[in-house]
Amino acid sequence: MQTYWQNFIDADWADGGAGRAGVVNPATGAVLAEQAMADAADVDRAVQAARRVHESGVLTDLRPVERGRMVQAMGRYLLENRDEVAETLTLEQGKPLWEARREIENAARYFEYYGNQAETLEGRSIPLGGGYVDFTQLEPYGVSAQVIPWNFPLEIAARSIAAGVAAGNACVVKTSELTPLSSAYLARAAMAAGLPAGTVNILCGWGHEAGAALVSHPGINQAVFTGSVETGIAIARAAAENVVPCVLELGGKSAAIVHEDADLDAFEGDIRRGIYTNAGQVCSAMSRVLVHESLHDEVIARACAVAGALSVGPGVDRTEPGQGMGPMVSEAQRDRAAAMVAEAERAGARAATGGRAMNIPGAFLEPTVMADVTPDMAIAQDEVFGPVLSVIPFRDEAQAIEIANGTRYGLVAGVFTRDLDRATRAARRLRAGQVFVNEWFAGGVETPFGGYGRSGYGREKGREALLNYVQTKNVAIRTR
Incomplete structure (x- = not known):
């Protein structure tokens, strides 16, 4: 160095x-x-x-x-x-x-x-x-x-x-x-x-x-x-x-809608990738999980198991793909995220696991799962930009869409279901620039990425992004 x-x-x-x-x-x-x-x-x-x-x-x-x-x-x-x-x-x-x-x-x-x-x-x-x-x-x-x-x-x-x-x-x-x-x-x-x-x-x-x-x-x-x-x-x-x-x-407060027919075994991998990659410091992080009320307790338990299995420590010691998570980028960012968790607890939410700064050197925050979250809480409305997952139950498809669209953001969203008709209905109604179905972060460099609302405008990635860097000139020639 x-x-x-x-x-x-x-x-x-x-x-x-x-x-x-x-x-x-x-x-x-x-x-x-x-x-x-x-x-x-x-x-x-x-x-x-x-x-x-x-x-x-x-x-x-x-x-x-x-x-x-x-x-x-x-x-x-x-x-x-x-x-x-x-x-x-x-x-x-x-x-x-x-x-x-x-x-x-x-x-x-x-x-x-x-x-x-x-x-x-x-x-x-x-x-x-x-x-x-x-x-x-x-x-x-x-x-x-x-x-x-x-x-x-x-x-x-x-x-x-x-x-x-x-x-x-x-x-x-x-x-x-x-x-x-x-x-x-x-x-x-x-x-x-x-x-x-x-x-x-x-x-x-x-x-x-x-x-x-x-x-x-x-x-x-x-x-x-x-x-x-x-x-x-x-x-x-x-x-x-x-x-x-x-x-x-710009920012996001993206929601994954998990229906009662979702593959929960596969969804555990989406939790790992969606909220704990880069210690949650991802604009398109899966920061909210909206789960059908019949699966609420099971999803909380599974999310806590994913968080608990993470090996948290210096990034240089985590060399192989898997369960490792490093620190947040700074102590100031870590303290901001921890403060948002504490505020949510005062508002009635519960840290099912994690939620505290770790008692070791560095900007480490415990991988966190928040339960008893309501859609109007700040933890469900504002971007934490840290390893904090909020789990919110819903009754039916209409309420799930309403909650998902109920923030000022609109970067990405996700739907987890075996019912393709239900997934395509949701994709039409979700106010987000990108909708994932049955895999968080599906897509790649080729697929356009950008937001609705206060998540910004214009598109990155894909052919659409290239067109951001050019302007159109018209040339009209009279030949006779």
């Missing part, structure tokens, strides 16, 4: 005008390394470098297949250095080492997928009758400003960079101050792939300084953000001042 990490601007490593900040290992509370912190001047240099790339045509003049091959090469670099990158990611973020490896594989998959898509962006011919030729072109916006969260710093940055560059944009990426170190490997991947200098710029800085300077910069043409609703609103306002389009992937 190197002791000092710099920003990457215009294909060069650079210090930051805002000094340095310590990056903490959440499994121990010890400082891992120092990170250069960018200020507004650093942001301006990065944006200017990206603008030069766009205006020079050095990226857009390439044949799309050539650009796509460079995007794919970034993914291969990550895979070739997977062990080194995974250890850095685990040490700074906390997730088990096997989850870190999987995140790197997913990041590489984005580069593979969008690299393949680069030469599929085509316009169309529009018939206007004799004497005219009319057609459309899909052109990149220019400079894509991307603000990346700390929960999946490599994977989320990869999906934005890959789609942006494949479409011909230059990117300026602002990482989280909690997890900036692993993002340096994306910069190294860009260099290894041979991308023109200034195509990918990666810097870390405080949100109120570097983040605000980036999204309000008059030189950007598009903003992409994943994170909290509050920050997303601030970014949308800043972008609106410059009439810049946004893609916002």
Whole structure:
């Protein structure tokens, strides 16, 4: 582990005008390394470098297949250095080492997928009758400003960079101050792939300084953000001042509806993946289980068994896929989640298991299952962003849909039943951008992802995401 990490601007490593900040290992509370912190001047240099790339045509003049091959090469670099990158990611973020490896594989998959898509962006011919030729072109916006969260710093940055560059944009990426170190490997991947200098710029800085300077910069043409609703609103306002389009992937309070005919043995695996992956720090986590009242007690018991079987400790010691869970990203995040559990207990809910900070060094929270939760409680309405599952009973299908749709969010939802008609009815009525049937997190890089309501707008992943990075130009020619 190197002791000092710099920003990457215009294909060069650079210090930051805002000094340095310590990056903490959440499994121990010890400082891992120092990170250069960018200020507004650093942001301006990065944006200017990206603008030069766009205006020079050095990226857009390439044949799309050539650009796509460079995007794919970034993914291969990550895979070739997977062990080194995974250890850095685990040490700074906390997730088990096997989850870190999987995140790197997913990041590489984005580069593979969008690299393949680069030469599929085509316009169309529009018939206007004799004497005219009319057609459309899909052109990149220019400079894509991307603000990346700390929960999946490599994977989320990869999906934005890959789609942006494949479409011909230059990117300026602002990482989280909690997890900036692993993002340096994306910069190294860009260099290894041979991308023109200034195509990918990666810097870390405080949100109120570097983040605000980036999204309000008059030189950007598009903003992409994943994170909290509050920050997303601030970014949308800043972008609106410059009439810049946004893609916002915000929070969620996603519900799994478990009917009386569900396969509960299989559902135990969905609980493990849905709420305890990355210590519950997932926008699309299965944070609510709505279960038919006839199965309520059994599902509580099964969920407690899943939580109790988890081996909780430092991520670097959890190398094999299975039952391990690491710390939360920081003690502040852990304390916030624990406080929400305590508030729910005061409101009448019960921690069937877990719910407390663990009495060991690091930002560890016990895997938690909450019972006696009512739909109007804060624990059922607000995003915990931690390993806390709320279980709520329902009488019938109509009430289940009502409870599932009863929050301000609408990111994902799930239905667990052997009745396909019931599942498709629910899929039509659920207010969510993605609906899983009988498997939480079904889908992949190819499937569009994004929210309804306060979960944001625009789509990440899939073909739909690629279209976020281009705009349509019409060319009308009079031929006689």
